[in-house]
Amino acid sequence: MCDRCHQGLSHVLAPSRRGLVLGGSALLLGGLARAKETKKPPKPQNVVSPEDALERLEEGNERYVEGVTRRHDFKHEREALASGQNPYAAILSCADSRIAPEYAFDSGRGDLFVCRVAGNFANDESVASLEYAVSVLATPLIMVLGHDACGAVDATIKSLKDNTTLPGHLPSLVAGIAPAVKAVSGQAGDSLANAIKQNVIDNVAKLKSTTPILSAAVEQGKLRVVGGIYRLRTGKIDMVA
Numbered sequence: 312m313c314d315r316c317h318q319g320l321s322h323v324l325a326p327s328r329r330g331l332v333l334g335g336s337a338l339l340l341g342g343l344a345r346a347k348e349t350k351k352p353p354k355p356q357n358v359v360s361p362e363d364a365l366e367r368l369e370e371g372n373e374r375y376v377e378g379v380t381r382r383h384d385f386k387h388e389r390e391a392l393a394s395g396q397n398p399y400a401a402i403l404s405c406a407d408s409r410i411a412p413e414y415a416f417d418s419g420r421g422d423l424f425v426c427r428v429a430g431n432f433a434n435d436e437s438v439a440s441l442e443y444a445v446s447v448l449a450t451p452l453i454m455v456l457g458h459d460a461c462g463a464v465d466a467t468i469k470s471l472k473d474n475t476t477l478p479g480h481l482p483s484l485v486a487g488i489a490p491a492v493k494a495v496s497g498q499a500g501d502s503l504a505n506a507i508k509q510n511v512i513d514n515v516a517k518l519k520s521t522t523p524i525l526s527a528a529v530e531q532g533k534l535r536v537v538g539g540i541y542r543l544r545t546g547k548i549d550m551v552a
């Protein structure tokens with residue numbers, strides 16, 4: 312039914328393939344299974360277990376921290392990636408310009424499926440994107456990636472404390488981050504650091520338990536969801552979930 316899944320989201324969502332979407336995850340996953348039988352992944356080295364994917368992220372971050380990042384051959388990998396993608400990890404990161412997951416994990420194109428939103432919380436659109444990565448691209452690992460001194464979390468703390476409404480569409484960020492801020496209010500220590508950590512932990516838990524696709528993949532051992540915090544001064548990512 313779906314022998315060209317590696318071609319991308321537009322293919323999956325095309326009207327002629329609507330059965331994939333309307334039929335739910337079973338059909339989607341069934342289509343993926345057949346796609347795997349007939350099509351070789353463009354990056355065979357990315358077909359790894361969740362544990363190996365995490366190890367690869369950690370090794371990439373170590374190289375980045377040490378300043379010994381690899382030279383990436385962007386020119387010659389373009390052709391292989393023109394036919395599809397099979398990233399070994401998905402990252403739900405803050406939009407902060409200082410984070411840059413591809414740099415932080417010293418990764419090439421086609422390696423990371425990155426969703427970014429200020430405050431790195433899972434909304435409907437990012438959950439849907441991650442469902443696509445897991446069910447269609449067979450990505451075995453999701454990392455929620457927060458960072459030190461997150462402006463979105465800080466703005467949420469101030470908005471709730473002062474009982475003010477931020478301008479424009481910013482209240483939608485506040486609504487997404489507020490549960491973590493409220494959960495740690497009254498805790499000892501740095502309120503911003505506490506909320507940043509809690510926000511990562513909460514969103515890891517949310518992604519793990521989101522039905523039907525992500526929760527099923529976790530139960531089947533096909534997916535791990537972890538959380539890290541990027542340290543601005545060193546570039547090191549500390550695991551917190």
Ligand SMILES: [Zn+2]
Binds near residue numbers: 460463464
């Ligand atoms: Zn941030």
